[in-house]
Amino acid sequence: MNVLTILVGNKSDLKDSREVPTSEGKALAQAQGLFFMETLALDSSNVAAAFQTIVKEIYNILSRKVMMSHESKKQDAALDGKAIVLQAEENQQPETEAKPAGCCSS
Numbered sequence: 001m002n003v004l005t006i007l008v009g010n011k012s013d014l015k016d017s018r019e020v021p022t023s024e025g026k027a028l029a030q031a032q033g034l035f036f037m038e039t040l041a042l043d044s045s046n047v048a049a050a051f052q053t054i055v056k057e058i059y060n061i062l063s064r065k066v067m068m069s070h071e072s073k074k075q076d077a078a079l080d081g082k083a084i085v086l087q088a089e090e091n092q093q094p095e096t097e098a099k100p101a102g103c104c105s106s
Contacts, residue, residue, distance in 0.1 A: 004054050004058060004061075005032075005034045006035040006036070006037060006050055007028065007029040007035065007036045007037075008036075008037055008039055008050055009022065010038075010039050011041075011042075012039060012045065013040050013042065022038060025038070035053055035054070037050045037053065
């Protein structure tokens with residue numbers, strides 16, 4: 001659940017001799033919820049971009065988690081020191097006051 005995966009197609013310069021077409025790679029990545037990118041290691045095309053894509057997504061995920069944590073803390077702080085009033089249900093009978101027990105009460 002906490003793992004980001006990118007499907008990288010290499011040798012993007014060899015369009016005619018590919019084993020897997022770009023469209024198939026993209027479809028597989030989309031079906032599996034992965035990022036997709038084609039690279040060319042020979043001249044480093046898109047190699048750095050592939051790593052940057054993953055780093056940016058990690059940053060985005062962590063930023064969202066931090067924001068959610070801050071919002072949760074704000075909500076908790078808003079309740080500190082506040083009275084919470086509970087109301088009895090309408091059909092519930094109120095309790096009667098207890099009468100002091102004495103030796104002479106009839």
